[in-house]
Amino acid sequence: MVKKVLLVGDNPTIVGGVTNYTRALFEEFTKRESIEVYYLYSSHRVDADNSFFKKTRLVNEDIRLYKIGNSKNLEKNYDHLQLDIESPFNDRQFEKALDIILPDVIHIHEMIGFSVNIVHLAKKRGIKVIKTIHEYWWLCPHRVMIDYNRRICDGPSDIVKCTKCVKNRSSSFDSSRTHLTQKLQRDFPALINLYKRFKNSGTKEGGATPENLSFNNLDIQLEEGDVVLKESLTRRLKATIEALNACDLLIGVSQDVKDTLMRFGVLEDRILVQHIGSLIGANPIHHVKPVEPNDIVIGYIGGITYYKGVHQLVEAYLQLPDEFRAISRLEIYGKWSDGYYEGIKVQFSKHSDFKEKINFHGRFVPHDLPEITNTMDISVLPSLCADTAPQTIFESFSSGLPIIAPNVGGFPDFVKDGVNGLLYEKANVESLRFQMQKIIERPVLLEEFKRNIPHIKSISSNADELISLYQ
Known part of the structure; x- marks a missing residue:
C-alpha cells in the first residue's frame, strides 16, 4: 500500500545545509512508487506573498508543494515565545494542509515558522509523526546554543542564564520591526539599498560595519519584570520536550543529539541515531x-x-x-x-x-x-x-x-x-x-x-532507510 508522507521543512528554494538535504530527500522520494510525498513550509523571510493586507493562508505552490503564506511566526520568536508553543493562525493552516493531503506519516525536519502544536494536531488524527533533529531549536530559541557571551552553551540547564540570553537578544530584535523591514525590502528595494549605503558610508572604505569577533564578557542583570520572560522560557522548554516525547520516533543525526536531548528529559526509547545522506555521497x-x-x-x-x-x-x-x-x-x-x-x-x-x-x-x-x-x-x-x-x-x-x-x-x-x-x-x-x-x-x-576516510551515505540509501521507518 502506498503511504502518503508529508515532509515539513524550510523554504526549499533557500540554499543551506538542512534545506539542501530536505530538498534532495523530497526529490528522491518523488521517484519512489512506495510513497506519495508532499512538502510543507512556512514563509518567514522576504516573501512575495507577504502583505500588510493579506491573512495567513495555505498556498498550493505546486502539485505536491504547499506553503503557509503571510506567516505570523519569524525564524526566531524572541519577543513572542508563545508562538513556538502554539501559533493559532499558522496552526489552522497546518490543519488545512492535513485535510487536503491526508498523510499517513509526517516527517518534520525544520520548525521555522511552526509551533510544537503541530505534533499534537497530527497525533490527534492518528498520524505517525517522525522528527529528525538537525539543530537545537527545541532547547534553545536561538537554535545554535551559543550564549550571550558568544560561547558554546550546554543547553537550558540554567533557565536564569537562558532568560539573560533571550533578554540580551530580544533587546536588539523586535519581531514587528523585522516584519516591517522585510516588507519594505521587498516592496522598495532601491530605497532600502540607498539607506544601507548611507548607513555604511562612514565605515572604512565604505564597507559594512566591522563585526566584533571576540567573546563577550557581559554581566546581564535581571529585573523584576523579567520573571515573565523566565516563566515563558520555562513553559517553552516544557512544551517542546512534551512534543518530542509525543512523536512516534525521533531521529538524531549524531550521537551528541541523542545524549543532549536525553539530558533534558527526552525518552531514550524515542531516539534513533541515524546519520543523514548527502547528494555528494553517490x-x-x-x-x-x-x-x-x-x-x-x-x-x-x-x-x-x-x-x-x-x-x-x-x-x-x-x-x-x-x-x-x-x-x-x-x-x-x-x-x-x-x-x-x-x-x-x-x-x-x-x-x-x-x-x-x-x-x-x-x-x-x-x-x-x-x-x-x-x-x-x-x-x-x-x-x-x-x-x-x-x-x-x-x-x-x-x-x-x-x-x-x-x-x-x-x-x-x-x-x-x-x-x-x-x-x-x-x-x-x-x-x-x-x-x-x-x-x-x-x-x-x-x-x-x-x-581511512569513511564511505558517505547517499541520499538514495538514506531514503531507503526512512521508507522502512514510515511503514
Missing part, C-alpha cells in the same frame, strides 16, 4: 592533488559567519611559527556576511601574512567543489557551535580530504582523531594551531588519513 570526487611538503594547502569550505569560527581559523593560522607559514597556505571558500569579513580584516590585516598566505575566494556553487577540493590537502571545519552533522563533513570526506574539527557536536561521530583527521579542543585557538602545525610538520599523515 558521486564522490576523485582527489588527485599530490601532497607537496613545501606547499601544504589548508582549506575551508562553507558559510563564513561568526558561528562557523573562520576568524579563529585565521587567528590560529597566523599564530603558526614563521617557518610553518612559509611552507603552507590557507584557502577559504564560501559566502560571507560583509560585517563579519570586515571584522576579520580589521583584526588581522596588519599581519604581514594575512594577504600573502590567506585567500578568501567568496561564494561557490556545488558544481565547483571538485575543482576547489583538488587544490587542498586538508579541510578545517572550526565551528564555534555544536553543529550536529554539517554537510561540509560529507563534502570534505567525499572529496578525499581529511578533516580537522573541534571535539563538539556531531564532529566526533565522523572525524576519528588520528584515524581520518584530527580533533581539537572546541573554541580553542591554540589547540587548533597545534593540530594544523602537526599536519605541516608531518605531511605523511595526510596519506594515512585519506586511506
Whole structure:
C-alpha cells in the first residue's frame, strides 16, 4: 500500500545545509512508487506573498508543494515565545494542509515558522509523526546554543542564564520591526539599498560595519519584570520536550543529539541515531592533488559567519611559527556576511601574512567543489557551535580530504582523531594551531588519513532507510 508522507521543512528554494538535504530527500522520494510525498513550509523571510493586507493562508505552490503564506511566526520568536508553543493562525493552516493531503506519516525536519502544536494536531488524527533533529531549536530559541557571551552553551540547564540570553537578544530584535523591514525590502528595494549605503558610508572604505569577533564578557542583570520572560522560557522548554516525547520516533543525526536531548528529559526509547545522506555521497570526487611538503594547502569550505569560527581559523593560522607559514597556505571558500569579513580584516590585516598566505575566494556553487577540493590537502571545519552533522563533513570526506574539527557536536561521530583527521579542543585557538602545525610538520599523515576516510551515505540509501521507518 502506498503511504502518503508529508515532509515539513524550510523554504526549499533557500540554499543551506538542512534545506539542501530536505530538498534532495523530497526529490528522491518523488521517484519512489512506495510513497506519495508532499512538502510543507512556512514563509518567514522576504516573501512575495507577504502583505500588510493579506491573512495567513495555505498556498498550493505546486502539485505536491504547499506553503503557509503571510506567516505570523519569524525564524526566531524572541519577543513572542508563545508562538513556538502554539501559533493559532499558522496552526489552522497546518490543519488545512492535513485535510487536503491526508498523510499517513509526517516527517518534520525544520520548525521555522511552526509551533510544537503541530505534533499534537497530527497525533490527534492518528498520524505517525517522525522528527529528525538537525539543530537545537527545541532547547534553545536561538537554535545554535551559543550564549550571550558568544560561547558554546550546554543547553537550558540554567533557565536564569537562558532568560539573560533571550533578554540580551530580544533587546536588539523586535519581531514587528523585522516584519516591517522585510516588507519594505521587498516592496522598495532601491530605497532600502540607498539607506544601507548611507548607513555604511562612514565605515572604512565604505564597507559594512566591522563585526566584533571576540567573546563577550557581559554581566546581564535581571529585573523584576523579567520573571515573565523566565516563566515563558520555562513553559517553552516544557512544551517542546512534551512534543518530542509525543512523536512516534525521533531521529538524531549524531550521537551528541541523542545524549543532549536525553539530558533534558527526552525518552531514550524515542531516539534513533541515524546519520543523514548527502547528494555528494553517490558521486564522490576523485582527489588527485599530490601532497607537496613545501606547499601544504589548508582549506575551508562553507558559510563564513561568526558561528562557523573562520576568524579563529585565521587567528590560529597566523599564530603558526614563521617557518610553518612559509611552507603552507590557507584557502577559504564560501559566502560571507560583509560585517563579519570586515571584522576579520580589521583584526588581522596588519599581519604581514594575512594577504600573502590567506585567500578568501567568496561564494561557490556545488558544481565547483571538485575543482576547489583538488587544490587542498586538508579541510578545517572550526565551528564555534555544536553543529550536529554539517554537510561540509560529507563534502570534505567525499572529496578525499581529511578533516580537522573541534571535539563538539556531531564532529566526533565522523572525524576519528588520528584515524581520518584530527580533533581539537572546541573554541580553542591554540589547540587548533597545534593540530594544523602537526599536519605541516608531518605531511605523511595526510596519506594515512585519506586511506581511512569513511564511505558517505547517499541520499538514495538514506531514503531507503526512512521508507522502512514510515511503514
